[in-house]
Amino acid sequence: xxxxxxxxxxxxxxxxxxxxxxxxxxxxxxxxxxxxxxxxxxxxxxxxxxxxxxxxxxxxxxxxxxxxxxxxxxxxxxxxxxxxxxxxxxxxxxxxxxxxxxxxxxxxxxxxxxxxxxxxxxxxxxxxxxxxxxxxxxxxxxxxxxxxxxxxxxxxxxxxxxxxxxxxxxxxxxxxxxxxxxxxxxxxxxxxxxxxxxxxxxxxxxxxxxxxxxxxxxxxxxxxxxxxxxxxxxxxxxxxxxxxxxxxxxxxxxxxxxxxxxxxxxxxxxxxxxxxxxxxxxxxxxxxxxxxxxxxxxxxxxxxxxxxxxxxxxxxxxxxxxxxxxxxxxxxxxxxxxxxxxxxxxxxxxxxxxxxxxxxxxxxxxxxxxxxxxxxxxxxxxxxxxxxxxxxxxxxxxxxxxxxxxxxxxxxxxxxxxxxxxxxxxxxxxxxxxxxxxxxxxxxxxxxxxxxxxxxxxxxxxxxxxxxxxxxxxxxxxxxxxxxxxxxxxxxxxxxxxxxxxxxxxxxxxxxx
Amino acid sequence: xxxxxxxxxxxxxxxxxxxxxxxxxxxxxxxxxxxxxxxxxxxxxxxxxxxxxxxxxxxxxxxxxxxxxxxxxxxxxxxxxxxxxxxxxxxxxxxxxxxxxxxxxxxxxxxxxxxxxxxxxxxxxxxxxxxxxxxxxxxxxxxxxxxxxxxxxxxxxxxxxxxxxxxxxxxxxxxxxxxxxxxxxxxxxxxxxxxxxxxxxxxxxxxxxxxxxxxxxxxxxxxxxxxxxxxxxxxxxxxxxxxxxxxxxxxxxxxxxxxxxxxxxxxxxxxxxxxxxxxxxxxxxxxxxxxxxxxxxxxxxxxxxxxxxxxxxxxxxxxxxxxxxxxxxxxxxxxxxxxxxxxxxxxxxx
Numbered sequence: 001x002x003x004x005x006x007x008x009x010x011x012x013x014x015x016x017x018x019x020x021x022x023x024x025x026x027x028x029x030x031x032x033x034x035x036x037x038x039x040x041x042x043x044x045x046x047x048x049x050x051x052x053x054x055x056x057x058x059x060x061x062x063x064x065x066x067x068x069x070x071x072x073x074x075x076x077x078x079x080x081x082x083x084x085x086x087x088x089x090x091x092x093x094x095x096x097x098x099x100x101x102x103x104x105x106x107x108x109x110x111x112x113x114x115x116x117x118x119x120x121x122x123x124x125x126x127x128x129x130x131x132x133x134x135x136x137x138x139x140x141x142x143x144x145x146x147x148x149x150x151x152x153x154x155x156x157x158x159x160x161x162x163x164x165x166x167x168x169x170x171x172x173x174x175x176x177x178x179x180x181x182x183x184x185x186x187x188x189x190x191x192x193x194x195x196x197x198x199x200x201x202x203x204x205x206x207x208x209x210x211x212x213x214x215x216x217x218x219x220x221x222x223x224x225x226x227x228x229x230x231x232x233x234x235x236x237x238x239x240x241x242x243x244x245x246x247x248x249x250x251x252x253x254x255x256x257x258x259x260x261x262x263x264x265x266x267x268x269x270x271x272x273x274x275x276x277x278x279x280x281x282x283x284x285x286x287x288x289x290x291x292x293x294x295x296x297x298x299x300x301x302x303x304x305x306x307x308x309x310x311x312x313x314x315x316x317x318x319x320x321x322x323x324x325x326x327x328x329x330x331x332x333x334x335x336x337x338x339x340x341x342x343x344x345x346x347x348x349x350x351x352x353x354x355x356x357x358x359x360x361x362x363x364x365x366x367x368x369x370x371x372x373x374x375x376x377x378x379x380x381x382x383x384x385x386x387x388x389x390x391x392x393x394x395x396x397x398x399x400x401x402x403x404x405x406x407x408x409x410x411x412x413x414x415x416x417x418x419x420x421x422x423x424x425x426x427x428x429x430x431x432x433x434x435x436x437x438x439x440x441x442x443x444x445x446x447x448x449x450x451x452x453x454x455x456x457x458x459x460x461x462x463x464x465x466x467x468x469x470x471x472x473x474x475x476x477x478x479x480x481x482x483x484x485x486x487x488x489x490x491x492x493x494x495x496x497x498x499x500x501x502x503x504x505x506x507x508x509x510x511x512x513x
Numbered sequence: 514x515x516x517x518x519x520x521x522x523x524x525x526x527x528x529x530x531x532x533x534x535x536x537x538x539x540x541x542x543x544x545x546x547x548x549x550x551x552x553x554x555x556x557x558x559x560x561x562x563x564x565x566x567x568x569x570x571x572x573x574x575x576x577x578x579x580x581x582x583x584x585x586x587x588x589x590x591x592x593x594x595x596x597x598x599x600x601x602x603x604x605x606x607x608x609x610x611x612x613x614x615x616x617x618x619x620x621x622x623x624x625x626x627x628x629x630x631x632x633x634x635x636x637x638x639x640x641x642x643x644x645x646x647x648x649x650x651x652x653x654x655x656x657x658x659x660x661x662x663x664x665x666x667x668x669x670x671x672x673x674x675x676x677x678x679x680x681x682x683x684x685x686x687x688x689x690x691x692x693x694x695x696x697x698x699x700x701x702x703x704x705x706x707x708x709x710x711x712x713x714x715x716x717x718x719x720x721x722x723x724x725x726x727x728x729x730x731x732x733x734x735x736x737x738x739x740x741x742x743x744x745x746x747x748x749x750x751x752x753x754x755x756x757x758x759x760x761x762x763x764x765x766x767x768x769x770x771x772x773x774x775x776x777x778x779x780x781x782x783x784x785x786x787x788x789x790x791x792x793x794x795x796x797x798x799x800x801x802x803x804x805x806x807x808x809x810x811x812x813x814x815x816x817x818x819x820x821x822x823x824x825x826x827x828x829x830x831x832x833x834x835x836x837x838x839x840x841x842x843x844x845x846x847x848x849x850x851x852x853x854x855x856x857x858x859x860x861x862x863x
Contacts, residue, residue, distance in 0.1 A: 316749060336751035345749070353749040356742045363735060367750035376732045383730075 007034040008074055010203050011056075011092075011172055016065035018051055025051040026062070027227045033172065035070075038194060038204045040218035040235065042211070044247055044442035045412045046400075048227040049207050053174050057094050058084040069172070093165030094174040097440075099157050101149045107160055108132060108145040111167050128167075135166050138200060140193050153303070155186040162193070166202075173197070174205040179213055180440045185301065191217050209247065209442045211240040212471075225249055244443055252443055255450040257476060258458075263292030266462035267313070267343070267431045272322035274308045274486075281486040283308050283319070288481065288488055290431065290462040295453065296491060297477030298466045301506050305486040306466050307348065310435040313464060314338060314345040316353075326431065339368050344429030346420055348436045348466075350413065354420045357409030361401060362390035364408050365423050393422035398448070414445035421452055432456055435466045450476060470499060484508045523856050531856055532802055532809075535848035536816065542848075543841045552833050564826025565819035571826075573708035577780060579811075579818035581606065581789070583717035584772035585796025586803065586810040587724050588640075592765035593805050594728060595741040597651065597758055599644060601662030602769035603793025604669035608643045609636035609770025610777045611673055614681060614692040614784045617699035617777075628699040633716075633774050640770020641763040643669065648762030652755045666793065674786045683783065692777075692784040701779035713775030717811075720768065724807035737761055769793060790821070791839075798846040817842055 011033040018026040026048045033039050043049045054060045056067060061082035068076040069090040080086035101110050112128045129145060136142055141159045149157065158178060165173055175194075179187045194217060198204055208214050214221055215235055223231040223246045231246045244252040267290040276282030283305050290296045300306050311317030312324065315338035324331050326341050338345065347353035355364045366375045366386050374385055390404030397418040401411055408416060417437070424432060434453060438446040453476060457463050467473045473480060479491040482505040489505060544554045566572045585602040592599040599605075617632040643665065650656035676682075677690040685693070701712040728734040736757045739747040748754045772792060777784050799817055803809035824838030 314749065315751075334751075335749055336753060339751040347749060352743075353745050356739045356746050358742045359735075359739060363739075366735070367739060367747070367752065370732050370736060370752065379732050381730055381732060381735060 007036050008070065009033065009076065010035050010070040012068045012076055013052075013056070014066050014068075016052065016055060016067070017063050018055060018060060019063055024227045026055070029065070029224070029227075029229050031222060031229065031232075033203050033205060035203055036198045036201055037219040038198055038206055038217055040214040040221045041205055041207045041224065042209060042214055042221055042243060042247055043224035044209060044444060045414050047224040047247075049224055050176065051227075052224070053094060053176060053205070053207065055081075056087065056092060056174065058082055058087040088168060088170075091169060091171035092174070093168060093170030093172065095158065095161040095165060095176065095178060097177045097180060099161055101157060101160065103150040104148065106146050106148055107143050107152070110149055110160060111145075111164050115168060132163065132167065135163060138196075139163070139166060140196050141166075155182055155189070158182070158190070159193075166197075170202070172203050172205070174207065176207045177209075177440065178206070179208065179210060187213065211243050211247075211443075214243065215240065223247055248443055252447065254475070255447060255454055257295075257454055257478075260293055260458060260478075262294040262478065263460060265289045266292045266327055267464070268325040269312070270323050270325070272309075272312055272319045272324070274305075274312065274317060274319050276486065281305050283312070283486045286322070286486070286488045288464075288491070290464055292462050293457055293460045294478040295457050295463040295465050295476050297473040297480040297494070298464065298483055298488070299470060299473055299480060299502055299506055300466075300483030302468060304483045306435070306483055308486075309483065309488070310345075310348060310433060310466060313343065313431075313433045314347070315343075339427070342427070342430035344424035344427060344432040346417075346424060346432070346434040346437045348439075350416050350420055355408045355416055358407055360390075360405045360407055361394065361399070361411075361419055362386040362404040364419060365390050365393055365426070368423055368427065389426070393419065393426065397422045414441045417441060417445060417449065421449065425452065425456065429456075429461060431462045431464070433464045433466075436468060437465070438467070438469065438472060446472075470502060474499070474502075482506055528804060528856065531852045532804065532813075532849065535852040536802065536845050538852075539841055539844035539848045542844050543837065546837065546840060547833070550833055552831050557827050557831060557833070560827040560830050561820070561823030563823070565823035569705075570708055571822070573705055573710040575815060575819045575822045576714050577709045577711070577818075578822050579814040580711075580714045580717050580779070581772040581776050581792040582795055582799050582814035582818055583714075583721060583810055584768050584775065585792050586799030586814050587717075587720055587796075587807055588765045588768035588772070589797045589800035590803060590805045590807055590810055591724060591728070591737075591768065592761055593741075593800060595737045595758060595761040596744070597648065597761050597765070598659045599647075599662050599762070599765045599769075600659050600797065601644065601647065601665050601793070602765075602772070602796045603789060603791065604662070604666035605640035605643050605766045605769035606773040606776075606789055606793050607669050607673050608639040609773030610784050610788060611676060611681070611773070612636045612639035612770070613699075613774040613777050614695060617695040618681075618693040618783070619696050622696070623698065625698045628696070629701065629778070632695070632699050632778055633771060636770045636774030637767035638770070640766040640768070640773070642766070643770075644762045644766025645759070648759050651762075652758045670786065673784070677784065677786055681784070686783075690786060694783040695778050699778055700782070701775065709780060711775075711779035713779035716771070716775060717814075720771065721807050721811050724768075724810075728807060733757070733760065769796070772796075795821075795842060798842055798849075801846055801849050817845070820845075 009032050013029060013031040016026050016029040029052060041049050055062045067079040069079050071077045079090055102113060108125065108129060111132055132145055141163050143156050143159050178190060182190060194204060206218060215238055218235040221233060221235050221238060222229055225247060269286060269288045272283055272286040274283040281304055286309060298306060308317055312319050315333050315335040318333045324333060331337055331341055369375050376382060387404045394401060394404060399415050399418045401415060437449050453463055465473065465476055474494060477494050480494055480497050481491045482489040547554050547557050564571055565575050585606060588599060588602045613632045613636045616635050647658045647661040650661060651658040677692060681692045683691050683693040704710045704712060728737060736752045739752055740754050740757050744754055776788055781788055795817060799810055799814045803813035820841050821838045825835050827833060828835035828837065
């Protein structure tokens with residue numbers, strides 16, 4: 001790891017403060033970034049990381065404090081507040097969690113987009129192509145410049161976003177939760193690139209709440225909690241427990257899975273076939289058996305059919321062949337049938353499939369139970385009953401919100417996930433399908449999800465867990481299957497599985513089993 | 514430098530204020546074409562207010578004009594809530610009117626208690642049926658309903674003309690392409706003597722309340738809102754999206770059909786091919802000004818009707834073309850669309 005204590009400071013934040021109404025988002029934050037270093041900005045959801053970056057990038061104006069950036073001669077100059085244009089010109093670039101790409105244009109066109117004034121007649125694509133390929137060569141970021149963005153994988157889109165920033169001559173790169181959407185292999189690839197970039201003199205702010213990654217990649221770690229900076233230290237010698245405690249403000253105890261004798265088969269899939277589409281792998285003859293009181297983990301590199309399998313169990317995808325049985329009864333697949341049969345579903349994309357943003361917490365909680373007397377009578381909604389249900393869910397699941405009538409879109413990702421958990425568990429499901437249940441969540445929320453899933457397992461629920469976080473998968477699952485190219489391996493007892501073996505199997509080397 | 518910061522929530526007073534502000538802006542901008550044709554602007558606006566609400570008669574004329582707009586406004590509001598963009602209220606209105614004269618102009622003799630509801634039901638069914646095709650094409654095959662409903666408007670209007678020249682032509686009509694009149698037992702009673710305000714207005718008010726209750730307080734209404742805001746999540750939660758969309762389509766078509774029945778049975782008496790002055794299209798503006806809220810459709814329709822009626826008076830008095838009304842209404846729609854931006858974002862300068 002490169003440590004650069006003597007490198008010149010390229011960015012200096014002093015006393016940054018920002019309030020939104022009564023909420024203090026940032027308070028008295030001092031931060032220095034040196035040339036060629038990776039600074040991890042660590043904090044839970046709502047700790048103020050994103051606000052700080054928005055201030056740096058000119059989206060928000062800080063209530064107090066100053067920002068100075070090194071100019072071309074290395075001297076620190078004050079940055080004009082509230083101007084994204086000034087931040088760009090000062091060499092600050094940002095890659096957001098949600099990409100801002102024109103899907104119907106090519107990679108090259110996306111890179112050029114916005115770098116030329118709107119009125120310019122000639123688009124110097126040849127020059128841009130040369131500059132881009134030089135950048136790709138230097139950085140190790142590789143994307144086909146003529147490919148349409150809609151055909152890129154998530155990892156490729158992220159590489160393109162970084163290239164866009166570099167193309168504009170950024171010297172400071174801020175990455176907001178860059179690994180949240182990546183597979184473990186893609187994360188490793190990203191880290192190699194980041195190392196190379198700082199070697200070339202770039203400075204990187206790496207925003208995350210994943211401790212393992214922070215320790216792996218960062219030179220220095222700054223921890224935010226409740227809008228204040230609570231720690232700023234070198235990453236060397238830092239350990240996860242210590243950082244977790246700084247981040248959460250109290251000691252964190254990981255959840256433990258206690259051995260438990262599983263029961264009878266609950267959910268059985270028999271010879272499920274789903275045709276592949278858009279060059280993606282389909283499912284071929286997938287069979288699985290989940291027992292009452294066990295968690296079956298499903299590992300796999302993203303894009304090998306996990307989404308389809310989740311769709312089949314969740315009822316949104318009707319398989320071409322095969323059958324699905326719950327406690328011995330064959331189910332006709334539809335989301336409604338699955339909900340009614342007692343299959344609770346935690347969707348992969350909670351914003352897209354999980355909740356309706358402009359409906360309230362109470363209404364979102366009721367969505368799966370619209371035919372039940374608890375929600376309606378003679379077709380009319382029982383608002384008071386819905387509100388009471390929401391109040392108890394808010395209390396039981398510790399949803400941070402003003403009240404049951406709050407619109408879901410105003411909640412953070414972690415709190416939305418808590419609402420979805422409440423919706424799933426209040427129907428007392430017989431099976432729970434949890435697809436990437438902790439993606440993008442902070443430690444507190446993740447621990448909570450783990451606790452709920454294990455508690456359900458202990459009550460006899462059959463849990464299917466799909467996760468790209470292999471540590472999570474191995475910690476929670478009783479048995480693990482691996483999905484490769486639309487096929488599912490025979491389940492293995494988790495005690496017999498190591499990370500290495502799992503990785504080999506995910507890479508398609510079946511003989512590793 | 515102008516920046517947009519998203520707002521967390523929007524209080525009701527602000528919604529109302531923004532809608533009013535948008536309409537005021539539309540009026541201000543429409544002063545430009547008025548000035549261009551050389552009309553005295555203040556006097557012109559004064560005449561408009563007088564023509565729309567200057568006397569009891571003027572106001573009943575505005576309410577009479579608002580009646581079909583409430584129905585078509587509701588038709589748009591309900592459908593748009595589910596992101597089903599029914600632009601075909603004009604055609605559904607004519608379909609409803611055609612059905613109304615088909616059963617109401619002497620073909621069936623019955624007491625008013627039977628005939629009036631029958632006319633309304635048949636008209637609603639005709640409008641609903643017309644919307645069924647585009648809705649099914651949309652939910653089953655993904656055919657854009659904006660195109661299909663819009664084009665059907667012209668098909669229906671030509672069909673109405675064909676019927677008025679053919680089977681439904683009034684033999685006593687002196688050769689004009691018009692239907693036989695609705696019989697007295699099938700007509701909607703006048704509400705205020707010596708005015709044209711008829712019971713259709715009350716029906717429109719009832720329809721607004723029913724739609725409000727449906728959208729805001731029922732299970733179906735919650736499903737409609739969920740489907741409109743996030744179809745994937747609604748489907749995932751087990752809501753039968755196709756069924757909800759079809760119901761919404763039928764409901765929207767039925768409301769537009771009622772507009773047609775109310776016009777022939779309450780106001781005109783018989784059907785002509787120029788009966789609607791673009792009420793179907795104006796209903797879209799009404800719904801947008803009302804932010805798709807069924808109860809707000811009432812004031813919104815009355816306001817837009819007032820512009821139409823007032824512009825008629827002003828046009829007659831000053832010799833200005835009454836197309837100025839269409840211009841003002843179009844400007845109101847544009848201003849409302851722009852004002853949506855102010856509702857969603859806080860605008861910061863500097």
